[in-house]
Structure formats: C-alpha cells, structure tokens
Amino acid sequence: MGFWSDVQWWEDWQLRFLVLASLFFQYFLFAAALLRKCRVPPWFRSLVWLAYQGGDVVAVYALATLFNRHKKDEVAAGAAHHLDTLWAPVLLLHLGGQDGITAYSVEDNENWRRYLLVAASQIAIAIYVFCKSWWFPDGRLLRAAILLFVPGVVKCLEKPLALRNATVNSIANSSDPTMTLSIEEDDGTLPTAMDSLEKFVTAAKRCVEEEAKRDPPLFFDDTMNDEPYHLFVDLSHPYSIRLRNLQVMAAGSGGRAEAHDRVRASVSQAFDRLFTKHKASYGGVLRAVVVLLTFADIGLFQESRRSAYARADVVVTYVLLCCTAALEFVSACVVLGSGLPLPDDQLPQYNLIGYLARTMRRPRVRHLAFVLGLEDLVDWLWCTAPPEPSRRITELVHDHVAGGWKGYINSEVDYRRFNDGRGQRTLVRARSGGDRGVDDAVERLERSLRLPFDESVLVWHLATELCYFDHVDAGGEATRRSRVISNYMAYLLLVRPWMLMPGARSGLFRAVYAELKKMLNKQDTPSQPPAVEDDEEAGKKKAPPGAMDEIARKIIRQLRNPPAASSGGAPRPRPRKAAAAELVHKAWDLAYDLMEFSKNKMEESRKKKVMEVEEESKKTGQPVNLSKEKMGEIMISAGKDGDDEMWKVIQGVWVEMLCFSAGRCRGYLHATSLGKGGEYLSYVWLLLSYMGMETMAERTQRTELPAEGDAGGLVTPSDPEDDDDGDEPAQQQARGAPSGTVATTSVTKAAAAAAPPAAVSGAAVVPVVGDDDIV
Structure with a gap:
C-alpha cells in the first residue's frame, strides 16, 4: 500500500519537480556562462556540460509530462490543471537556453538541425497543451498565457538559428563586404589594392617605419578587427586588410602597449560569435520584450483568482514566474550592457622537473592513480603550476615581429624565412663576429633547432630548467x-599537442619523465663527487627532499659525471636505442653549450671592462689600478653580463618557437580551444595575423616558392656522419663527459639551388633567418 501511495505522490508532484529543476539548470548555466572564458578546473567544465545537456532533457521531459497529463484527462482535469498550462511557455523559454552558452563546443553549432527539430517538436507539444486548455475560466490567466507564449516560441527557435549562424559554412559565406570590396572594387577608401606578396612586403615595411614615428589612433578603425571570427574558420585576409591592421598595431609606442588588449578583445568577440547569442542584432530587443512580458504575467497572475487552483501549483507558478523574470532581466542587462567578461589571458604552466619532484614525494598516490585509471588526471594536476600573466610575453612577440619588419625583412624571401624561423634569427644575432669561442658555442646551439619540433621543444624546456638551477638568481626578467x-x-x-604542431607527440613528455626517474633511482657510485658544492651554489639552506632544486642538482650531477663502464673510468657510451635517454643527453648538451656561451660572453665582457679601465687610466695619466678588489668587481659584473646574454638568447629562441607554433595551428583548432577556456597561443596567432605575418591560412594558399627562396632557407649537414653523436673521448672529457657533438654545417647557394625543393624532406629542412654568407 505504501509503494502505490508513493507512486501516486510522485505522479502528482512529478511535473512540479521537473519545472523547478529546469529553472535551476537555467540559473546554473547563466552563472557558468560568466566563467566560460576563464580557466576553470576540468570537474567544473564537466558540470557545465552536464547542465547544458541536462537542461534541455529536463525541459523536454517536463513538456512531455505536461502533454501526457492533458491527453489522459482532457475533461476531468477541471480548473485544477489549467494552471500548469501557464508553465508551457516558460519551459519554452528554458529550452531556448541562456544567451551566454548557446553552444558548449564548436561541434554543437554543426548540429543545429537536431536542435531545430527538437525545438519544433516541443513547440508543437506546447501548442497542443495550450489548445486543450485555452478556455480559462479566468480571462486574466488566459491573457498571461498568450503574452508569454509568443516570446517563448521565438526564443526557442532563436537557439538553433544562432547555432546555424555560427557554423563554419555560415561564417565563410558571410564574408565582410569590405573584404570583397578590397579585392574587386577598390573605391579609394582602402589602401592601394595589392595582388602579390612582394608588393605587400614593400608596403608593410614602409608602413612600419612610418607608423613607428606617429601616435596611435584612439580607436582601432579596422572593420575586420570587429569580426575576427573569419580567421577562426581559416579565412585569410587580403593584403589591403592586413596592411590596415599593421598600421594600427605598429603605431608608435601605443601599438605595443595596446597590442595585448586589442588581441584580447578580438578573442572575446570571436567567442561571442561562436558560442553565444551576444552578436545577434535583434537580441537586445527580444530580451527587453521578454522581460516586460514576464513581469506583466506576474501582475496578471496576481490579479487572477488563485484560490481556484491547488496551493502547491500556485506556489510553483509564483516561483517559476518571478525567478524567470529576474533571470531574463539580468540576462538582458548583460546583453545590453558590456557583455560577458573578457577571456582569461594567463599562461598555464607545466614543468617536467616539478612533476618529477611531486611524483617522488608521493609515489603511492601515483601508483593508486595508475591502478584506478586516473593517471592522466593526476598528471594534469601535478604538472600544473600557478598560471602566469601574459601581457609581457605579448610585448615580446610584438617586439620580435616589429624588429623583423624594421631590421630583417626586405623581400618576399626574407618574409618567408622570418615566418619559418624557430630560433635561428636569435642565434645569428648572438654571434660576436670576432670571438671564436662564442661563434663555436652558437654553432653548437643551432644543432638543437634541427630536431623535430616537438623534440626541440622538450630539449629546450629541460635545458632551460638545467640552466636555471645551475645559474641561480641570474638573468633577471629574461629568466x-x-x-x-x-x-x-x-x-x-x-595537453594540446595538436595545437603545438601537427603530428606533435605528447608521449615524449612522459617518456623523458620516465627516463629522468630511472636516472634518479640509480644508486650513487663511490666515484661520484659529493653534492656539497652544488648545495653551496644553490643556497645556504638545504632544500627538502623531493624539492625541484634538489632534483635538478641530482640530474645535473648525474649528467655531468656519468657512471663509468669499467674500472678504467672510460665514459659509458650513450644508449642508441633509447630515444628518451637520447633526448635527455641532448638537453644536457644544449644546457652545457648555453653555459659555455655564457662563460665566453663573460670573458668577452671582462676583457672589455679591463680595456676601459686601462683607457681611462691613460686619459687621466694615472697608473693602471687593477687591484684584487677591482678585478673582483669586474669579474662579478662580467659574470652578470654573461648570464644576461645567455638568458637573452634563451628568451629569444622561445619567442621564435612560440611564434612558429602559433603560425602552424589551424584557425579551427583555435576556435575549438575557445570553448574550453581558450589558449594563449590564440593570442599570439591573432597578433601575428594583425602584424602582417603568415598564418596557416596564408601558408596553405601560398604559391610555390621561388628558387632563391628555397636555396636561401635550407641547411643540411655537410657530412651525414655529423648527425651521429660521435665526439672524441677527449672532447667529452673536456665538457664533463656529456654526449653531444659540435655541429658543422656548410651550405652554399649553388649547392642548395641545385637540390630540387621536392627532394628535401620536411625533417631535414631547417629555415635559417640570417645572411647566407654567415651560414
């Protein structure tokens, strides 16, 4: 008896719970929409996805329950069931969703037909329910239902139409009239039409040089900047539009200072077009009408004969109408006001040594996560460091591109070399031109840039950490x-290997982690030196076990003093078959070369300072004073100069790698990442486009490179054996027995021109952004 009474109770209260649950989902989605542009934890995004899907399911189920109730009891329902008819248009409003979260992902936009079918079926159900109960005994309640029914139907249909408006084909077919005009009918309001890259490069270089002397305009008057979502569907801008963007981005010091804010605003506008209704021209009018009608419904319901209905239904109706009216009012204020907050512009941080330190402190947690299949989640949590602000990084990218326009790009070939560089230009600038030691160190650094890009990123990441922990408190802001x-x-x-580079292998990170962990688990041999000197260099206070600096010092000590293979002390050869071990040794070779570069720069600075002291003494007629204290000051200053130069090189290479990666990521992938909080790589990608650089859209449509361009941009080893890591034992002992070699390259224009472009593989091609005679 108790079971059937519970069933009957659920039958009576089922619809009331469903409409209140639908209301709850709408409030949660509204709050989640305000946070979608921010970087939130994965578990919260899972809740947003469940609410996005569950909100529609609950609204559809509530309408179906309402349909079944009126179908079963068309006559006997009486006045008690007329009140739930007023809930049908409110459920249609809920089914229309929130303005700030029309689509959860880009794929939802492509499924607009399914959402249209669902909306049409639910509108038909609401019309059926309304027709069955249109004869309200109370005329005020009838007018309230009619007033709310019309905007409910409109908003329900608005969602699939907004999804259709954000599809790739819709955006591609709605090209800006200015873009078409600049190509076909130049009326003089745009820069002179350009039909070749050579003309664009010439005009862009002159533009940067002229605009750098002017003050920036108060507003960014480029119409394409107001519609940046064209780039997110891989539509490239014509040269005239790219030149207009460049004029603003390069205008004086203001262009550099405002570059980050302009790009951030563009990312926000693209997000609004792809995932919200905020770009709809009629959105504000519809929201205002819905707000007025919902409040009018509350007034009409207040004056109706509420005593004729069940008390529970009256309470639910009050809650439903008042909460819906409040939600629509706040939503309308957001649409008519400043819109959603700007997107997150921070850089998430993953650190290999930091991840290693955490796993060594908590090995049982790692093992339990592996057993439960949660290893990826633990990796995400343990690798993550507090995010960093990105404004200064944006300024570095701006300076890099502006410097290329001013000091390097003079032709179409230079333009493509610059876009294909991933650190070579920084290394070319680091050459001293006179100091053989510096030039040799730079030549060895260039070898690391010939690796596949994902390997190069990992090698430079580990080398940067080794240099950091070996040179504590050096480099300043560049560090x-x-x-x-x-x-x-x-x-x-x-986490995003598909955005870093097509074909990037995320497994390299875990493979190198496993190799470093295996290296640290090895027992120290008696021949290894103690770690006292390293502890003194790192600081006065010894780090706790498992700390990053202790882990880094152990890795450096192991790589600097590898275990001997025999009692004679001969260095153990590098394992040829272990790719992860090879990358670790290459990272140490790179770190060693960077530190050697720092030492050479320090010696160069020391000599220069000594010469300055001698010249100053000659001018004053006093004897040269190079006391012990004076030489100590000179050595400290020269050491700081050497470290600063090393970190400037590391910073320059990383900026070029960042630009190289951003320019090779499809716009569609950037659009996909926006739905998950966005990536800073999209900022760099938009900045490169606005400053006239080549993105994936332009690169895929470029014509075949001229012979001169191919010849000038290729570097191949002069001897195939150069790629084999076969240093002489004496060289290995001189470098603390690391495993790297000195790369020697020799390329001439004639030899490069003789090789057909199609015969050069992608892995062997390395762009060099420097003078041909230097290479």
Whole structure:
C-alpha cells in the first residue's frame, strides 16, 4: 500500500519537480556562462556540460509530462490543471537556453538541425497543451498565457538559428563586404589594392617605419578587427586588410602597449560569435520584450483568482514566474550592457622537473592513480603550476615581429624565412663576429633547432630548467619570461599537442619523465663527487627532499659525471636505442653549450671592462689600478653580463618557437580551444595575423616558392656522419663527459639551388633567418 501511495505522490508532484529543476539548470548555466572564458578546473567544465545537456532533457521531459497529463484527462482535469498550462511557455523559454552558452563546443553549432527539430517538436507539444486548455475560466490567466507564449516560441527557435549562424559554412559565406570590396572594387577608401606578396612586403615595411614615428589612433578603425571570427574558420585576409591592421598595431609606442588588449578583445568577440547569442542584432530587443512580458504575467497572475487552483501549483507558478523574470532581466542587462567578461589571458604552466619532484614525494598516490585509471588526471594536476600573466610575453612577440619588419625583412624571401624561423634569427644575432669561442658555442646551439619540433621543444624546456638551477638568481626578467614560455610550451606538448604542431607527440613528455626517474633511482657510485658544492651554489639552506632544486642538482650531477663502464673510468657510451635517454643527453648538451656561451660572453665582457679601465687610466695619466678588489668587481659584473646574454638568447629562441607554433595551428583548432577556456597561443596567432605575418591560412594558399627562396632557407649537414653523436673521448672529457657533438654545417647557394625543393624532406629542412654568407 505504501509503494502505490508513493507512486501516486510522485505522479502528482512529478511535473512540479521537473519545472523547478529546469529553472535551476537555467540559473546554473547563466552563472557558468560568466566563467566560460576563464580557466576553470576540468570537474567544473564537466558540470557545465552536464547542465547544458541536462537542461534541455529536463525541459523536454517536463513538456512531455505536461502533454501526457492533458491527453489522459482532457475533461476531468477541471480548473485544477489549467494552471500548469501557464508553465508551457516558460519551459519554452528554458529550452531556448541562456544567451551566454548557446553552444558548449564548436561541434554543437554543426548540429543545429537536431536542435531545430527538437525545438519544433516541443513547440508543437506546447501548442497542443495550450489548445486543450485555452478556455480559462479566468480571462486574466488566459491573457498571461498568450503574452508569454509568443516570446517563448521565438526564443526557442532563436537557439538553433544562432547555432546555424555560427557554423563554419555560415561564417565563410558571410564574408565582410569590405573584404570583397578590397579585392574587386577598390573605391579609394582602402589602401592601394595589392595582388602579390612582394608588393605587400614593400608596403608593410614602409608602413612600419612610418607608423613607428606617429601616435596611435584612439580607436582601432579596422572593420575586420570587429569580426575576427573569419580567421577562426581559416579565412585569410587580403593584403589591403592586413596592411590596415599593421598600421594600427605598429603605431608608435601605443601599438605595443595596446597590442595585448586589442588581441584580447578580438578573442572575446570571436567567442561571442561562436558560442553565444551576444552578436545577434535583434537580441537586445527580444530580451527587453521578454522581460516586460514576464513581469506583466506576474501582475496578471496576481490579479487572477488563485484560490481556484491547488496551493502547491500556485506556489510553483509564483516561483517559476518571478525567478524567470529576474533571470531574463539580468540576462538582458548583460546583453545590453558590456557583455560577458573578457577571456582569461594567463599562461598555464607545466614543468617536467616539478612533476618529477611531486611524483617522488608521493609515489603511492601515483601508483593508486595508475591502478584506478586516473593517471592522466593526476598528471594534469601535478604538472600544473600557478598560471602566469601574459601581457609581457605579448610585448615580446610584438617586439620580435616589429624588429623583423624594421631590421630583417626586405623581400618576399626574407618574409618567408622570418615566418619559418624557430630560433635561428636569435642565434645569428648572438654571434660576436670576432670571438671564436662564442661563434663555436652558437654553432653548437643551432644543432638543437634541427630536431623535430616537438623534440626541440622538450630539449629546450629541460635545458632551460638545467640552466636555471645551475645559474641561480641570474638573468633577471629574461629568466622569468624564458621559464614562463618554456613551461607553457611544455603544457602544449602534453595537453594540446595538436595545437603545438601537427603530428606533435605528447608521449615524449612522459617518456623523458620516465627516463629522468630511472636516472634518479640509480644508486650513487663511490666515484661520484659529493653534492656539497652544488648545495653551496644553490643556497645556504638545504632544500627538502623531493624539492625541484634538489632534483635538478641530482640530474645535473648525474649528467655531468656519468657512471663509468669499467674500472678504467672510460665514459659509458650513450644508449642508441633509447630515444628518451637520447633526448635527455641532448638537453644536457644544449644546457652545457648555453653555459659555455655564457662563460665566453663573460670573458668577452671582462676583457672589455679591463680595456676601459686601462683607457681611462691613460686619459687621466694615472697608473693602471687593477687591484684584487677591482678585478673582483669586474669579474662579478662580467659574470652578470654573461648570464644576461645567455638568458637573452634563451628568451629569444622561445619567442621564435612560440611564434612558429602559433603560425602552424589551424584557425579551427583555435576556435575549438575557445570553448574550453581558450589558449594563449590564440593570442599570439591573432597578433601575428594583425602584424602582417603568415598564418596557416596564408601558408596553405601560398604559391610555390621561388628558387632563391628555397636555396636561401635550407641547411643540411655537410657530412651525414655529423648527425651521429660521435665526439672524441677527449672532447667529452673536456665538457664533463656529456654526449653531444659540435655541429658543422656548410651550405652554399649553388649547392642548395641545385637540390630540387621536392627532394628535401620536411625533417631535414631547417629555415635559417640570417645572411647566407654567415651560414
């Protein structure tokens, strides 16, 4: 008896619970929409997805329950069931969703036909219910239902239409008239029409040089900047539009200072078009009408004969109408006001040594996560460091591109070399031109840039950490920025490899982690030196076990003093078959070369300072004073100069790698990432486009490179054996027995021109952004 009474109770209260649950989902989605542009934890995004899907399911189920109730009892329902007819248009409003979360992902936009079918079927059910109960005994209640029914139907149909408006085909077919005009009918309001890259490069270089002397305009008057979502569907801008963007981005110091804010606003506008209704021109009018009608319904219901209905239904109706009216009012204020908040512009940080330190402190947690299949989630949590602000990084990218326009790009070939560079230009600038030691160190650094890009990123990431922990408190601001970009690129490799580079392998990160862990688990041999000197260099206070600096010092000590293979002390050869071990040794070779570069720069600075002291003494006629204290000051200053130069090189290489990765990511992938909080790589990608650089859309449509361009951009080893890591034992002992080699390259224009472009593989091609005679 109790069971059937519970069933009967559920039959009576089922619809009331469903409409209140639908209301709850709408409030949660409204709050979640305000946070969608921010970087939130994965569990919260899972809740947003469940609410996005569950809100529609609950609204549909409530309408179906309402349909069944009126179908079963068309006459006997009486006045007690007339009140739930007023809930049908409110459920249609809920089914229309929230303005700030029309689509959860880009794929939802492509499924607009399914949402249209659902909306049409639910509108038909609501019309059926309304027709069955249109003869309200109370005329005020009838007018309230009619007033709310019309906007409910309109808003329900608005969602699939908004989804259709954000599809790739819809955006591609709705090209801006200015874009078409600039190509076909130039009326003089745009820059002179350009039909070749050579003309664009010439005009862009002159534009940057002229605009750098002017003050920036108060507003960004480029119409394409107001519609940046064209880039997110891989539509490239014509040269005239790209030149107009460049004029604003390069205008004086203001262009650099405002670059980050302009790009951030563009990302926000693209998000609004792809995932919300905020770009709809009629949205504000519809929201105002809905707000007025919902409040009018509350007034009409207040004056109706409420005593004729069940008390529970009256309470639910009050809650439903008042809460819906409040939600629509706040939503209308957001639409008519400033809109949703700006997107998150921070750089997530993943650090290989930091991840290693956490796993070594809590090995049982790692093992339990592996057993439960939650290893990826633990990796995400343990690799993550507090995000860093990105404004300074944006300024570095702006300076890099502006410097290329001013000091390097002079032709179409230079333009493509610059876009294909991933650190070569920084290394070319680092050459001293006179100091053989510096030039040799730079030549060895260039070898790391010939690796596949994902391997190069991982090698430079580990080398940056080794240099950081070996040179504590050196480099200043360049050190911090270098590590920020390094950790972000490691994050892309592990979490977003498809955005880092097509074909990037996220497994490299875990493979190198396993290799470092195996290296640290080895027992120290008696021949290894103690770690006292390293502890003194790192600081006065010894780090706790498992700390990052202790882990890094152990890795450096192990790589600097590898275990001997025999009693004779001969260095153990590098394992050829272990790719992860090879990458670790290459990272140490790179770190060693960077530190050697720092030492050479320090010696160069020391000589220069000594010469300055001698010249100053000659001018004053006093004897040269190079006391012990004076030489100590010179050595300290020269050491700081050497470290600064090393970190400037590391920072420059990372900036070029960041631009290289951003320019090779499809716009569609950037659009997909926006639905998950966005990536800073999209900021760099938009900035490159606005400053006239080549993105994936332009690169895929470029014509065949001229012979001169191919010849000038290729570097191949002069001897195939150069790629084999076969240093002489004496060289290995001189470098603390690391396993790297000195790369020697020799390329001439004639030899490069003789090789057909199609015969050069992608893995062997390395762009060099420097003078041909230097290479």
